[in-house]
Amino acid sequence: MKPETHYAVLSIDSLELALPQSDVATLESADRVDYSAGLPAQIETESGRWPVHCIGPDLARLDEVPAGRKICVVLHVAAGYAGILCDELRPLPASAARLHALPLAMQVPGTALLGLLIVGTVGYALTSARALLQPLQDSSPLLVAA
Numbered sequence: 001m002k003p004e005t006h007y008a009v010l011s012i013d014s015l016e017l018a019l020p021q022s023d024v025a026t027l028e029s030a031d032r033v034d035y036s037a038g039l040p041a042q043i044e045t046e047s048g049r050w051p052v053h054c055i056g057p058d059l060a061r062l063d064e065v066p067a068g069r070k071i072c073v074v075l076h077v078a079a080g081y082a083g084i085l086c087d088e089l090r091p092l093p094a095s096a097a098r099l100h101a102l103p104l105a106m107q108v109p110g111t112a113l114l115g116l117l118i119v120g121t122v123g124y125a126l127t128s129a130r131a132l133l134q135p136l137q138d139s140s141p142l143l144v145a146a
Contacts, residue, residue, distance in 0.1 A: 009124060010073060011088040015057035016124045018117050023129035025081055028072040043072055043083050052083035053136045059112055075129035082133050
């Protein structure tokens with residue numbers, strides 16, 4: 001993954017997940033998400049109705065939405081858009097971060113993790129909208145246990 005100019009950091013419980021800010025289409029309140037059909041839920045935007053997924057800090061799908069999920073991050077995907085629920089979202093300028101490859105032990109086929117961003121003594125798991133959402137749309141696990 002090439003370095004970006006800005007990243008968005010999604011907080012999902014204890015997980016700090018960074019992705020290119022250019023992958024983010026818009027932010028919506030989780031209150032706007034329609035959960036009537038269960039998960040994945042749906043959100044309506046100006047461009048249509050899109051799926052919304054809820055994952056835990058281990059990147060596993062959740063069957064229920066934790067109370068802390070306040071934000072729906074709508075991401076660009078090949079087929080349009082899809083949302084991920086998170087607790088918090090904040091920008092991270094790339095100038096403050098060093099990009100590193102995943103350690104060998106974390107390089108598992110099918111994982112949504114693409115690398116690590118290090119800012120001082122803090123590390124962020126790096127992903128992209130495509131890497132994060134593809135397994136959800138394929139109904140395969142996001143993180144493959146070794």
